Structure formats: structure tokens, C-alpha cells
Amino acid sequence: xxxxxxxxxxxxxxxxxxxxxxxxxxxxxxxxxxxxxxxxxxxxxxxxxxxxxxxxxxxxxxxxxxxxxxxxxxxxxxxxxxxxxxxxxxxxxxxxxxxxxxxxxxxxxxxxxxxxxxxxxxxxxxxxxxxxxxxxxxxxxxxxxxxxxxxxxxxxxxxxxxxxxxxxxxxxxxxxxxxxxxxxxxxxxxxxxxxxxxxxxxxxxxxxxxxxxxxxxxxxxxxxxxxxxxxxxxxxxxxxxxxxxxxxxxxxxxxxxxxxxxxxxxxxxxxxxxxxxxxxxxxxxxxxxxxxxxxxxxxxxxxxxxxxxxxxxxxxxxxxxxxxxxxxxxxxxxxxxxxxxxxxxxxxxxxxxxxxxxxxxxxxxxxxxxxxxxxxxxxxxxxxxxxxxxxxxxxxxxxxxxxxxxxxxxxxxxxxxxxxxxxxxxxxxxxxxxxxx
Numbered sequence: 001x002x003x004x005x006x007x008x009x010x011x012x013x014x015x016x017x018x019x020x021x022x023x024x025x026x027x028x029x030x031x032x033x034x035x036x037x038x039x040x041x042x043x044x045x046x047x048x049x050x051x052x053x054x055x056x057x058x059x060x061x062x063x064x065x066x067x068x069x070x071x072x073x074x075x076x077x078x079x080x081x082x083x084x085x086x087x088x089x090x091x092x093x094x095x096x097x098x099x100x101x102x103x104x105x106x107x108x109x110x111x112x113x114x115x116x117x118x119x120x121x122x123x124x125x126x127x128x129x130x131x132x133x134x135x136x137x138x139x140x141x142x143x144x145x146x147x148x149x150x151x152x153x154x155x156x157x158x159x160x161x162x163x164x165x166x167x168x169x170x171x172x173x174x175x176x177x178x179x180x181x182x183x184x185x186x187x188x189x190x191x192x193x194x195x196x197x198x199x200x201x202x203x204x205x206x207x208x209x210x211x212x213x214x215x216x217x218x219x220x221x222x223x224x225x226x227x228x229x230x231x232x233x234x235x236x237x238x239x240x241x242x243x244x245x246x247x248x249x250x251x252x253x254x255x256x257x258x259x260x261x262x263x264x265x266x267x268x269x270x271x272x273x274x275x276x277x278x279x280x281x282x283x284x285x286x287x288x289x290x291x292x293x294x295x296x297x298x299x300x301x302x303x304x305x306x307x308x309x310x311x312x313x314x315x316x317x318x319x320x321x322x323x324x325x326x327x328x329x330x331x332x333x334x335x336x337x338x339x340x341x342x343x344x345x346x347x348x349x350x351x352x353x354x355x356x357x358x359x360x361x362x363x364x365x366x367x368x369x370x371x372x373x374x375x376x377x378x379x380x381x382x383x384x385x386x387x388x389x390x391x392x393x394x395x396x397x398x399x400x401x402x403x404x405x406x407x408x409x410x411x412x413x414x415x416x417x418x419x420x421x422x423x424x425x426x427x428x429x430x431x432x433x434x435x436x437x
Contacts, residue, residue: 012127012130014052014053016133018044019045020134021096021100023037023096024092024096025092027096027141028147029092031082032089044070048070051066051069071090071093075089082414084414087168088168091168091170092155095171098174099140101178102205103133106132107132108120108129111128115128177205295316297310299328300313304335305338308344308345308348312328315349319356319367324356324365325364326367326369328370330370333373335373336434336436340378343413344371344378346413347432351382351409355404355430358386363385365385367383368383368384370382370383377436379432380431381431385426386423392422394407395410395419395421396421397423397428406430417434
């Protein structure tokens with residue numbers, strides 16, 4: 001084999017393998033994907049191939065430098081708001097490497113079994129193997145399509161949790177085992193048997209990864225179910241307390257209603273119109289409007305996520321207890337990804353409790369929560385009264401008496417969002433727009 005053929009084989013294998021490696025890295029991270037994913041993968045594959053060639057020519061001991069450099073570049077380009085996804089991204093990167101390596105060894109094994117060991121080592125043989133690699137990786141991408149939503153939900157749901165680091169530890173362990181066995185097998189004389197054995201070993205690793213990921217997914221779903229049950233129980237307790245208060249008010253009103261009728265009837269019977277008039281004025285002056293909840297959980301049917309419905313209604317009842325009237329406007333069904341619905345859940349759970357003490361100080365003590373679903377975005381809008389001397393600085397509302405800072409809430413979001421905080425006379429408006437793409 002000539003030097004040119006060796007260089008062509010080296011470059012071709014690096015380009016194809018690195019392209020699929022980068023592609024599968026971002027497979028379950030749509031929020032991290034570059035705008036032109038195919039072009040980005042080709043550029044990264046070309047840069048890695050050039051770097052790997054230079055390292056092998058001038059620094060043979062630094063064989064790991066190109067892959068380390070590739071990972072460093074990708075980590076640096078991750079936006080700050082998505083840095084919490086880094087452990088999951090590294091886990092998926094290891095999974096992508098193992099998947100591509102197993103696909104490569106399987107392709108080489110198939111080529112070798114179909115032809116011969118000498119043909120497989122030739123330029124034509126490696127071209128054939130790379131064609132097999134591309135076909136198998138395409139089939140793998142199509143086969144994994146149905147797992148995108150569950151895996152995205154698992155990754156988003158386990159951010160900053162112990163499960164994320166357990167998955168990373170599992171992937172690192174599998175990577176070390178695979179690399180150790182691969183290096184041991186490469187010490188053996190070249191033959192069909194060691195390539196076939198390596199392909200079988202890779203298949204076993206993939207099965208182990210699939211089972212481990214499946215177990216983690218079941219654990220995550222069980223934890224989410226328990227969390228939803230706790231939220232529902234808290235809501236039911238609050239709702240039961242509210243109903244008991246309403247029933248007590250109804251009973252008191254029924255008793256007072258009888259006494260008022262008896263009193264008014266007695267004055268009419270005695271034709272004491274002056275006392276009748278005075279009792280009527282006293283009743284009107286002491287009249288208290290019923291605090292019965294105007295909003296019901298059935299009014300929130302446009303929200304598909306159950307925990308988000310309970311979250312909105314829970315804070316609605318808490319606001320009513322503090323004397324704040326909350327108007328909820330959801331004109332259309334909110335249909336979007338589970339990850340975005342979970343982010344809306346977090347936004348409702350953070351913005352309303354933050355603004356509620358301030359709203360309770362002002363008149364009118366009202367707040368409007370609006371969720372709008374358009375073809376381009378999901379828009380969350382919160383409107384509440386503020387004094388006329390209130391000012392806006394970045395994500396903060398500043399007043400002589402108080403300060404509302406929404407910065408931490410905005411920075412905690414793990415999906416793209418456009419934020420707008422503005423004042424309209426004596427009303428403040430917080431708008432979070434989540435693009436659908």
C-alpha cells in the first residue's frame with residue numbers, strides 16, 4: 001500500500017466517523033444544535049482530520065489531543081444558560097462515540113466476512129466499509145427518531161440531579177472498558193477473529209447502555225409521577241381548605257340572612273320605617289362580597305400539562321387568600337413540547353410568588369396571567385400594578401419601597417426565550433416569549 005493510499009484511507013475514515021460522531025452528539029439536544037447542522041458537522045470533521053494528521057506526524061504521543069480539542073470547542077460554544085446540560089452532553093458524546101465505533105467495527109467485520117482481510121485493508125475495501133458505516137448510521141438515526149422526545153424529556157428532567165452524574169459515570173465506565181478491550185485486541189495479530197469479536201463486544205455494550213438508559217428513564221418517570229402526586233395533594237389540601245371556608249361563610253350568611261329578614265319583617269309589622277331604613281343601611285354598610293373562587297380547575301382545560309394546571313390554580317388560590325384578584329387568560333390550547341411546558345411550570349411557580357407581596361400592597365390588588373399559543377411562539381405575560389415612580393433596569397423593577405428582580409428566573413430557563421419587562425403608566429408587564437423552533 002502506497003503512502004498516498006494510506007493517507008486517503010486515514011482521511012476518509014476520520015471524516016466519516018467524526019461527521020457521524022458530531023451528528024449524534026446533538027441528536028437529543030435540539031436547543032444546542034447549530035443552525036446548519038450538516039455543515040457544522042462537516043467543518044468539525046475536517047478540522048479534526050487535519051488536527052489528527054498533524055498530531056500523528058509531529059507528536060505521536062499526543063494521540064488524544066484532537067478529540068480533547070474537539071470537545072473543548074463544543075463545550076465553549078454552549079451558551080451559559082445551557083451549561084447545566086454539560087454532564088448530559090458529555091454522556092451523550094460518549095454514547096455517540098461508542099455507537100460510531102461499534103458501527104465501524106461491524107462494518108469492517110461485514111466487509112471482511114464478505115471478501116477477505118487483504119481486500120478490507122485496501123482503499124476499495126475501506127471505501128466499502130465507510131459506505132456500510134453511513135448506511136448503518138443513517139438506519140440508526142431513523143431508528144432512534146421515536147426516542148427523541150422521551151430522551152429530551154429525560155435529559156431536561158434530570159438536570160442538576162444525581163441521575164445526570166450517575167449516567168455520566170456509567171458512560172465513562174463503559175468507555176474505559178471498551179477502550180481497554182480495543183487496545184488489548186489490537187495487540188493481537190491482524191485477523192478476522194479479533195474484528196468479529198470486537199463487533200460482538202460492541203453489541204453487548206450497546207445492549208448494556210440501552211438497558212441502563214431504560215432503567216434511568218423508568219426511575220425518572222417514577223420520580224415525576226411522585227412529584228405530580230405531591231403537587232396534586234398540596235392543591236387538594238388547599239382547595240379543601242378554601243371550600244371549607246366558603247361553606248362556613250355560606251352558613252354564616254344563611255344565619256345572618258334569617259336574622260336580617262326577621263328584623264326587617266318586625267319593623268315592617270310595627271310600621272317603624274325609620275328603624276327599617278336604619279337597619280337596611282347598616283346591612284349594606286357591613287356587606288362583604290363573597291370570597292368564592294370565580295376560577296375553577298375546569299377553566300384551565302386549555303393547558304395540556306396537568307401539573308401546570310394545578311400550579312396556576314394553586315397560586316390563584318394563594319393570591320385570593322392574600323386579597324389579590326388574579327385574572328387568568330388562556331384563549332387557545334397550549335400545545336408544545338414537554339420540556340417547554342415544564343419551563344412554563346417553573347416560570348409560574350417563581351414569578352407569581354415573587355410579585356404577589358408587591359401586588360398586595362397596591363390598589364387595585366389585581367394581577368393578570370396570560371398564556372397565548374401562536375404559530376411561532378408560546379407567550380407568557382404577567383401584568384400587575386406598580387407605583388408611578390417605578391423604574392425598569394434590565395430585568396428589575398425598582399421602587400423606593402421595594403425591588404423586584406426577575407434576573408435569576410430568566411437565567412434559570414433552559415430553553416430559548418425572549419424577555420421583555422416594561423411599564424405602561426402604573427402597570428408593569430413581564431413577557432416571556434418561547435419560540436417554537
